[in-house]
Amino acid sequence: MTDFIGQNSSRTQEIQLQDSIASSERPKPPGALASTLTFATRALLRIKHVPEQMFDVTVFPIIFLLMFTYLFGGAIAGSTAEYLQFLLPGILVMTVSQITMYTGIDLNNDIRKGIFDRFRTLPIWLPSALVGALLVDVVRYSMASAIMIGLGFVLGFRPEGGVTGIFGAIMLILVFSFSFSWIWTAVGLVVRSEKSLMMISFMVLFPLTFVSNVFVDPRTLPSWLQSFVEVNPISILATAVRGAMHGTSTIEQVVWVLVVSVIMTAIFAPLTIYLYRNKK
Template sequence: MSTATISRAIDPRTANFKNHVSFGQTVRNSLTMAWRGLLKIKRTPEQLIDVTVQPILFTVMFSAIFGGAIAGSLEQYLPYMLPGILVQSVITTSVVTGVQLREDMDKGVFDRFKSLPIARIAPLAGALLADTLRYGIATTLTFLTGWVMGYHAAGGIGNVVLAGLLVVVCSWAVSWIFAFFGVIARSAASVQGISFLVLFPLTFLSNAFVKPESMPAPLEAFVNVNPLSFLVTAIRELCNNGAFTINAVWALVGAAIIVAVFAPLTVRAYMRKA
């Protein structure tokens, strides 16, 4: 029997608190855990390498490699490519949610949380909430890199901000998938391996980098129904045309479906271990 289990067994006040915790207390506990996540970043800033270096590297590298070959010039390719790079970079950073969750569980951090008079769901909710900052950083740096390279969104700064918020919301939704892997997997390495096995087909078999019409028919059919394709198209329409279209609605619907499916699965699996 673990120390945390013994503590809960001999402290009926803690068990009673967790059985009768209010919604307001749950929100406050979750915000506290989110602040803990931000403090971890402050103390180990190298955790931000993937959201600071990666967006810049991907934007420069993909535009330099594919710009001339696909669109004839960098200037012509950036309006098409930058929204795709944005989605790929931000969605990729959401994998870290599951990896860090598994690492905390392996280190026994969550065992210590069990003995505290806090809502049981707070550590999980706080981790997911804190990672939205990472998505915001990756989004901002991607747009700034594109601007330095010559991309100027015709849709205006307001629609660029709206596009960034859309990406952050959808990435937060996708992070529930990786959080589920983090709860059920046996190691952080396996979480990362499984996550990228899911992520790479979704990002590269989309319209992020090339038009679907240039692909073989079976791949084109998959790309046209890929949820990330709707998100990429919605970002392009917002940034380049200033239009909030049905693609943005479908992207939000897809995000809502992901949360509706994976949030209960993640919470149920987490509660069994918490």
């Protein structure tokens, strides 16, 4: 009985295949939304089958927060509890900013494996492979934010801005990180290996995150260094996130984050699409 059902199913699939080949009508190509969601599902399945790649949004944020709070909190602020209120928003910004490079790494791996060339031959909206991956990265950023804030509450973090402030801070981080990721997709299309991409991202992210207001108040820095910190995109985001969480955010701070995000997207998104279309 089982063999009969299996044979009947195989025969049905064979007939459907013959009908599709013999048909003179070509199937309609998927729309931009459908193809983008398909590539987003592909990225989610990659996380499912390789869960260790989530260490960067689970283990590392915890290590950073604990290490900087309890090793440097007393020396910098005189109290770990007081320093935690200042540090957590900054560490959250630093952690999410650093994991934006993984979008470019995944794209670079696809190029080296030849999958990239197959994607470009499909009758789909070409940027969907990039946008789908970036949308899933937003999920990763959200997970990192949730883990950091949850641990912060356990350690004694008390945001005066309440739930609304936390939600607003996370939204700012997600918008900024989505825009920031376009930089690494562009770099991922140019460099030859993921090691090169990681080295370049380290050379950029290390000074941006450490020469900022993530760890210390810029007023304690030399005047010549304060000028760089004030225009540093990471500092701009950290200031807005810190203000949102503690209820001191201003319209100007939010606008500056949005302006920086729009500028990065306007420059690197078209550049990435150009490189993606013309990659040889």
